[in-house]
Amino acid sequence: MIFKRPSSSDSAPSDSAVEQMVRSHRLRPLELLPWIVVVGAYFVFPEYLPLGSQILIMILFAISLDLILGYAGIITLGHSALFGVGAYAAGIYALHVTGEPLSGLVVAAVAAGIVGFVSGLVILRTHGLTLLMLTLAITFLIAELANKAGFITGGADGLQGIAMQEIFGQFRFDMFGRTAYVYSAVVLFLVWLFARLLVHSPFGRSLTGIRENVTRMHAIGTPVRKRLVTVYTISAMLAGLAGGLLTHTTQFVGLSVLSFERSGEIVIMLILGGIGRLYGAFVGAAVYMIAQDELAKADPVFWYFWIGLLLVLIVMFARGGILGLVDQALRLVRRKP
Amino acid sequence: MIPALETIGLKKSFGALPVANDINFRLAPGARHALIGPNGAGKTTFINLITGRLEPSAGEIKLGGAEITRLSQSGRVKRGLGRTFQINTLFKGLSVLENVTMAVSERHGAGGDMFRFAGSRRDLVEEAYDLLERLRLGNDALLPVKELPYGKQRLVEIAIALGLRPSVLLLDEPAAGVPSAETEIILNVIENLPGDIAVLIIEHDMDLVFRFAKKITVLVQGAVLVEGTPAEIAADARVREVYLGEHSHG
Numbered sequence: 001m002i003f004k005r006p007s008s009s010d011s012a013p014s015d016s017a018v019e020q021m022v023r024s025h026r027l028r029p030l031e032l033l034p035w036i037v038v039v040g041a042y043f044v045f046p047e048y049l050p051l052g053s054q055i056l057i058m059i060l061f062a063i064s065l066d067l068i069l070g071y072a073g074i075i076t077l078g079h080s081a082l083f084g085v086g087a088y089a090a091g092i093y094a095l096h097v098t099g100e101p102l103s104g105l106v107v108a109a110v111a112a113g114i115v116g117f118v119s120g121l122v123i124l125r126t127h128g129l130t131l132l133m134l135t136l137a138i139t140f141l142i143a144e145l146a147n148k149a150g151f152i153t154g155g156a157d158g159l160q161g162i163a164m165q166e167i168f169g170q171f172r173f174d175m176f177g178r179t180a181y182v183y184s185a186v187v188l189f190l191v192w193l194f195a196r197l198l199v200h201s202p203f204g205r206s207l208t209g210i211r212e213n214v215t216r217m218h219a220i221g222t223p224v225r226k227r228l229v230t231v232y233t234i235s236a237m238l239a240g241l242a243g244g245l246l247t248h249t250t251q252f253v254g255l256s257v258l259s260f261e262r263s264g265e266i267v268i269m270l271i272l273g274g275i276g277r278l279y280g281a282f283v284g285a286a287v288y289m290i291a292q293d294e295l296a297k298a299d300p301v302f303w304y305f306w307i308g309l310l311l312v313l314i315v316m317f318a319r320g321g322i323l324g325l326v327d328q329a330l331r332l333v334r335r336k337p
Numbered sequence: 338m339i340p341a342l343e344t345i346g347l348k349k350s351f352g353a354l355p356v357a358n359d360i361n362f363r364l365a366p367g368a369r370h371a372l373i374g375p376n377g378a379g380k381t382t383f384i385n386l387i388t389g390r391l392e393p394s395a396g397e398i399k400l401g402g403a404e405i406t407r408l409s410q411s412g413r414v415k416r417g418l419g420r421t422f423q424i425n426t427l428f429k430g431l432s433v434l435e436n437v438t439m440a441v442s443e444r445h446g447a448g449g450d451m452f453r454f455a456g457s458r459r460d461l462v463e464e465a466y467d468l469l470e471r472l473r474l475g476n477d478a479l480l481p482v483k484e485l486p487y488g489k490q491r492l493v494e495i496a497i498a499l500g501l502r503p504s505v506l507l508l509d510e511p512a513a514g515v516p517s518a519e520t521e522i523i524l525n526v527i528e529n530l531p532g533d534i535a536v537l538i539i540e541h542d543m544d545l546v547f548r549f550a551k552k553i554t555v556l557v558q559g560a561v562l563v564e565g566t567p568a569e570i571a572a573d574a575r576v577r578e579v580y581l582g583e584h585s586h587g
C-alpha cells in the first residue's frame with residue numbers, strides 16, 4: 001500500500017515542493033545589492049578607496065570563515081594563521097621572485113591551502129573545545145615561526161620594500177588606491193560567485209548537514225572527515241587569497257596579519273553580520289570596519305568598549321546578526337497585510 | 338544461504354561493564370526479525386557496533402557474507418546498511434524534503450559535488466519527494482523538521498533510512514516516544530516495507546513485536562538469552578522470568 005504511489009491524489013503540492021527546492025539557488029535581486037554598493041562607493045567616496053579596499057579584503061576573509069564556521073560549524077579562532085600565511089607568501093614571492101600580482105595571488109592561495117590541508121588533517125579529528133584550542137595553538141606556532149624566521153619574514157619589522165608590478169602589465173597601483181579597490185573588488189566578485197555556487201551545491205548542503213547533525217551524516221554514508229578537510233582547505237585558500245590581496249594593496253606585511261586579534265576580529269565581524277548566510281560577511285565586515293574607522297579616530301580604547309557592548313547585544317538578542325534582524329523585520333512586514 | 342547480516346563473537350564493554358558479550362547473530366535476507374530485551378541490555382549498542390559507530394573489542398561483522406568489521410560507517414552504508422535512531426537524529430532546521438534529499442544524494446554519490454547547484458539534480462529531489470509521498474509526508478515536505486509533531490518526525494527517521502535503499506535496515510525503537518494513537522501509522526509503514534529488505538527491529542511494545550516479527554532474539558546483559566519464533570519466545574520460561582523480574586524491580 002504505502003509503497004504504491006497514490007495515483008488519485010493531486011500532484012499540485014508535489015510540484016510546488018520539488019519546484020521550490022529545485023529553484024532555491026536562483027539569484028534573488030537583493031543579492032545584487034552588495035555589488036551595487038561596491039560599484040557605487042567607487043564613484044561616491046573616491047577619497048575613501050583605501051578603506052574600501054580593506055573592507056573588501058575583510059569581506060573576502062569573512063566569507064572564507066563563513067564556509068567553515070557558518071556552514072560546516074567548525075569553530076575556529078585560528079583563521080588568521082591562514083590569512084597570514086597567504087599574506088607572507090605573497091610578500092616573499094613579490095620580493096624574491098616577481099612583483100607580478102596575479103601569480104602572487106595563486107601563490108598565496110596555494111601556500112595557505114597547503115597549511116590548511118595539513119593542519120586540517122590533524123585538527124579535524126577533534127571537535128569542540130579541543131578543536132578550538134588546536135586552531136589557537138597553530139596560530140601561535142605560525143606567528144612565532146614568522147617572528148623567529150626574520151631572514152625570510154623580516155621578523156618584527158615585517159616585509160618592507162615590496163614593489164608590485166602592474167596588473168596584466170596594464171594597471172599600476174596608484175596612490176589614490178583606485179587600482180587596489182577595483183582589483184580587490186574583482187577578486188571578491190569571483191570568490192563570491194564561487195562561494196555562492198559552493199554553498200548551494202550538494203557539497204555545501206552536506207556541510208550544513210554536518211553542522212546540523214553529524215551523527216546522521218555518518219549514518220547516511222557521508223565521508224564526514226573528508227568533507228571537512230576539503231572545505232577547510234578551500235576556506236584556507238580563500239583566506240590566503242585575502243591575505244595576498246592585503247599584501248598587494250598595502251605593499252607591506254607585518255606580524256599582525258598572523259595575530260590572534262585578527263582571528264577574533266574576523267569572527268566578530270561574521271557574527272555581527274550573521275553567520276551561515278554568505279552575505280553576513282559583507283554586512284559584518286563593512287559595518288565593523290566603518291564603525292572602527294569612525295570611532296577609533298576619537299578613542300581607540302573606547303572602540304573596544306563599543307564592540308564589546310555590541311557583541312553582548314547580538315549574542316543575547318540577535319543570534320542571526322544584523323541580517324537575522326533584517327529577516328525578522330521583513331517577516332513582520334510581510335505578515336501585516 | 339548467506340545471511341544478510343551476521344555477527345560472530347561480537348564483544349564490547351564500557352569500562353568494566355560488558356554490553357556485548359560474545360554475540361553470534363544472523364539476519365536472513367528479507368527477514369522480519371525483532372531484538373528485544375530489558376532496558377540497558379545493550380540493544381542500541383549492538384546496532385552501533387554493526388553500523389560502525391562503535392568499535393568492537395573482539396568479533397566479526399559480515400554484511401552479505403563480506404567482512405565489514407573494519408569498514409568506516411560510510412563504507413557500510415554504501416554496502417547497503419541503513420539504520421534509524423532511538424532518539425530522533427535529524428537535520429532539525431532543514432525541511433523534511435531536504436532531510437531525505439540529503440540521504441538520496443549521498444546514495445547516488447552526489448553528496449560531494451561542488452561545481453553544480455543542488456537544485457540542478459531534480460531527479461534526486463523528485464526521488465526524495467516520491468518517498469515522502471509514499472509515507473504520506475508529501476504535504477509536510479517544505480516544513481522544517483522541528484515543526485513536525487514527534488510522530489511524523491519518527492517517520493522522517495524512517496524516510497531518511499529508506500532514501501539509502503538499504504538491503505539491511507536496523508530500526509531502533511521506531512515508535513519510541515510516539516503517542517499510542519499514532520503508533521499505528523508507523524507500524525503500518527514498517528509492515529509495508531519492501532520484502533527484499535532484511536529488517537531488524539528493536540522494540541519494547543510486545544504487541545508490535547509479535548505482530549511484525551517472524552523471529553525474535555532476546556538480549557539480556559549483552560548476551561543472547563534465547564532466539565526463536567514468536568510462539569517459542571512467548572512460551573519460554575527464561576524470557577518470562579527476565580521480564581517478570583524486571584517488573585518486580587520496577
Ligand SMILES: Nc1ncnc2c1ncn2[C@@H]1O[C@H](COP(=O)(O)OP(=O)(O)OP(=O)(O)O)[C@@H](O)[C@H]1O
Nearest residue numbers: 351354356374375376377378379380381382383423
Ligand atoms: N557511550 C557509553 N558509555 C558508557 N556506557 C554506555 C554508553 N552507551 C551505553 N552505555 C551503557 O551500556 C548499557 C547498554 O546500553 P544500550 O543503550 O545499548 O541499551 P539498550 O538495550 O538499547 O537500552 P534501552 O532499551 O533503554 O534503549 C547501558 O547500561 C548503558 O548505560
Ligand SMILES: [Mg+2]
Nearest residue numbers: 380381382423
Ligand atoms: Mg536502546
